[in-house]
Amino acid sequence: MPNSTVCLTFDFDALSVWFGYPNTSPAMLARGEYGATVGVPRILQLLKDRQLPATFFIPGHTIDSFPDVVQTIIDAGHEIAHHSYAHVDPSLQTPPEERADMERGLEALKRVGIRPTGFRSPSGDYSTVTLALLEEFGFVYDSSLMTDDFRPYHPRVGDVVSVNEPLQKGRESAIWEIPMSYEFDDWVHFQYNFTPYRNGTASPKKVLEIWTADFDFMHQQIQDGILTIAMHPQVIGRGHRIQMLHDFIDHCHASGDVQFLAMNEVVKTLK
Numbered sequence: 001m002p003n004s005t006v007c008l009t010f011d012f013d014a015l016s017v018w019f020g021y022p023n024t025s026p027a028m029l030a031r032g033e034y035g036a037t038v039g040v041p042r043i044l045q046l047l048k049d050r051q052l053p054a055t056f057f058i059p060g061h062t063i064d065s066f067p068d069v070v071q072t073i074i075d076a077g078h079e080i081a082h083h084s085y086a087h088v089d090p091s092l093q094t095p096p097e098e099r100a101d102m103e104r105g106l107e108a109l110k111r112v113g114i115r116p117t118g119f120r121s122p123s124g125d126y127s128t129v130t131l132a133l134l135e136e137f138g139f140v141y142d143s144s145l146m147t148d149d150f151r152p153y154h155p156r157v158g159d160v161v162s163v164n165e166p167l168q169k170g171r172e173s174a175i176w177e178i179p180m181s182y183e184f185d186d187w188v189h190f191q192y193n194f195t196p197y198r199n200g201t202a203s204p205k206k207v208l209e210i211w212t213a214d215f216d217f218m219h220q221q222i223q224d225g226i227l228t229i230a231m232h233p234q235v236i237g238r239g240h241r242i243q244m245l246h247d248f249i250d251h252c253h254a255s256g257d258v259q260f261l262a263m264n265e266v267v268k269t270l271k
């Protein structure tokens with residue numbers, strides 16, 4: 001039945017992700033730089049070895065800080081998409097701040113010759129104006145939301161939600177949502193931090209079990225399902241996790257009738 005698709009996506013946050021944490025110290029920033037110096041080259045080698053395409057969501061701050069590393073991703077032919085300028089959660093920005101951040105991210109992408117069609121919100125969160133901004137700036141797809149799991153959809157603009165009243169639905173946006181989920185986010189499983197949470201250091205076997213079980217469910221139950229895996233070079237770049245990604249790819253290939261696509265190729269197939 002299936003014709004399953006897997007999207008391997010990498011949020012190349014580098015230093016910028018740590019701006020959202022209480023301890024933006026040199027040691028934390030060094031962890032971000034690991035993503036640029038070690039993580040990305042390892043990922044590019046894996047993608048080359050496996051002959052797979054991928055989508056890299058890159059904040060403007062990373063583009064301006066590590067242009068040579070970003071160029072290696074472009075040279076390898078992978079898709080580059082928008083991931084804010086400095087990884088500030090849009091729900092914490094005023095609408096003018098969010099617009100300025102969007103524009104600054106686009107300018108950074110333009111400096112490396114990229115006009116993105118896709119967006120992923122930093123921290124996977126939205127403000128009430130994010131979706132309308134994406135429409136205004138001509139994006140085709142977003143990959144931040146979780147209203148579905150394996151099927152793209154059009155998220156709504158202008159929902160009215162309150163504690164005392166039922167949901168009043170807004171209009172469907174023009175944007176395709178290619179959903180993601182924290183279960184398929186390596187950061188949630190693996191990235192240890194002292195604050196604000198102390199999870200992480202999970203066994204790759206546990207994460208592989210989750211990812212393959214969802215892939216198997218989709219492959220058996222969902223026609224034309226699309227599974228989005230969201231990874232970070234500073235997380236998945238560690239040796240045991242790169243090996244887990246190899247194992248996950250092996251599992252998907254062994255199931256047959258599966259393709260790996262960049263997200264800008266996926267949206268071309270949607271109706």
Ligand SMILES: [Zn+2]
Binds near residue numbers: 087121123
């Ligand atoms: Zn990010």
